[in-house]
Structure formats: structure tokens, C-alpha cells
Amino acid sequence: MKKSNEASCHNRVSQQGIKVQLEIIKTEARGWGVRSLNSIPSGSFICAYAGELLEEKEAERRTSNDEYLFDIGNKYSDGSLWGGLSNVMPDAPSSSCGVVEDGGFTIDAVEYGNVGRFVNHSCSPNLYAQNVLYDHEDKRMPHIMLFAAENIPPLQELTYHYNYVIDQVYDSSSNIKKKSCFCGSSECTGRLY
Incomplete structure (x- = not known):
């Protein structure tokens, strides 16, 4: 097997750190947001979504403060995980991973996180989230990486689709949130969930 040059390997861009200048900004209606001072080419790595890794039961206990929860999910044959990828990589396979039966994990960035927690939702996003494995092979716990879905001009707010389903998010009393x-x-759509 040929060993790759880590510095130039296109499959390792998310492991090389943030390469664009990011700025946290206060938005008019959505709290904090993120934009770049540079133009960003389509497909560029932006940042990881980092935080505390929670098992499913602990994440359910924290639903009262879900502002910074990112549900990694556990059904890898689900086509929704590949949503934004087809725009950037039209030849990407739609089912290259098997279904994982165990419970899923959630990233909680409320107390511990990085710039990724300030990237807002948009129904027409310019970024997409991609599950990436590089330091282990457990598909239940991928790193969440944000990439540019299109060419993005300087000072445009960076957003991705949070992939909530309307009327499918519940509070701890099983009421629809x-x-x-x-x-x-x-x-x-007028609603995140």
C-alpha cells in the first residue's frame, strides 16, 4: 500500500486545521454568527464542530438547553446524511457505509467547543456538515467537519442546514418543541423544528 504525503493529501484537509480567517459576529436576529474575511472556494474545509461527546441518554437529559447540541446520528445508510455532499461530489456513493445498530452520540458545545458552535442554520446554506473518521474506525463517533458547499465571497455569513425535521423534536415531557x-x-420553512 502506498503511503500518502499528509501535507498534500486531499483526503486529509480537515486534519490540517483552519486555513481561512474566521470572524465571530453578532447578527441582527440570530445571535452570534461566523463569516470569513477571505473568499472561500467550494469544497474548502472551514472548521470542525467540537464539543463534549455525549451518549444518547445523557443528550436526552440535556434537551432543555439544546442550542449547541449536534446529533451525530447512528443510521449510516440513511440518505439524509449524504444530502449536501452530492452538490460538491456528484460521483459520491449514496450508501458506502453500513447501518450501525447501537445508540448514537451527540456533541454538546455549550461549555466546551470551538468556532463551529457559532455557525448558524440556514434553509439555503453555503456549508455542509460531513462525518469524518481519521483517528479511529468507530462509525458511531465521527468528527463533524464543515465544508464550503459553494464559492463564498468575503464577509458573507457562513451557515449550514441543521437537518431538523419539523414536529420531530421533543422536550423531556414528550411534547413537540x-x-x-x-x-x-x-x-x-419558517421553523427549525
Whole structure:
């Protein structure tokens, strides 16, 4: 097997750190946000979504403060995980991973996190989230990496689709939770969940 040059390998861009200048900004209607001072080419690595790794039961206990929870999920044959990837990589396989039966994990960035926790939702996002494995082979615990889904001009807010399903998010009393969306997109559904 041929060993790759880690510095130039395109499959390792997320392991080489942030290469664009990111700025945390205060938005008018959505709290904090992130933008870049540079132009960003489509497909570029932006940042990881980092935080505390929680098992399913602990994540369920923390649903009252879900502002920074990122559900990694556990059904890898689910086509929704490949949603934004087909725009950037049209030849990407739609089912290259098997189904994992065990419970899933969630990343909680409330207390421990990085710039990724400030990237807002949009119904018309310019980023996509990608599961990446590089330091272990457990598909239940991938690193979540954000990549540019299109060419992004300087100072444009960076956003990705949070992939909530309306009327499918519940509070600890099993009541349906509702949260309005303020992304301002012409394709806005009006609700995150």
C-alpha cells in the first residue's frame, strides 16, 4: 500500500486545521454568527464542530438547553446524511457505509467547543456538515467537519442546514418543541423544528 504525503493529501484537509480567517459576529436576529474575511472556494474545509461527546441518554437529559447540541446520528445508510455532499461530489456513493445498530452520540458545545458552535442554520446554506473518521474506525463517533458547499465571497455569513425535521423534536415531557427560523432565505420553512 502506498503511503500518502499528509501535507498534500486531499483526503486529509480537515486534519490540517483552519486555513481561512474566521470572524465571530453578532447578527441582527440570530445571535452570534461566523463569516470569513477571505473568499472561500467550494469544497474548502472551514472548521470542525467540537464539543463534549455525549451518549444518547445523557443528550436526552440535556434537551432543555439544546442550542449547541449536534446529533451525530447512528443510521449510516440513511440518505439524509449524504444530502449536501452530492452538490460538491456528484460521483459520491449514496450508501458506502453500513447501518450501525447501537445508540448514537451527540456533541454538546455549550461549555466546551470551538468556532463551529457559532455557525448558524440556514434553509439555503453555503456549508455542509460531513462525518469524518481519521483517528479511529468507530462509525458511531465521527468528527463533524464543515465544508464550503459553494464559492463564498468575503464577509458573507457562513451557515449550514441543521437537518431538523419539523414536529420531530421533543422536550423531556414528550411534547413537540417548536423553534422559529430566522435565516431570511427565500426557501425558509419558517421553523427549525
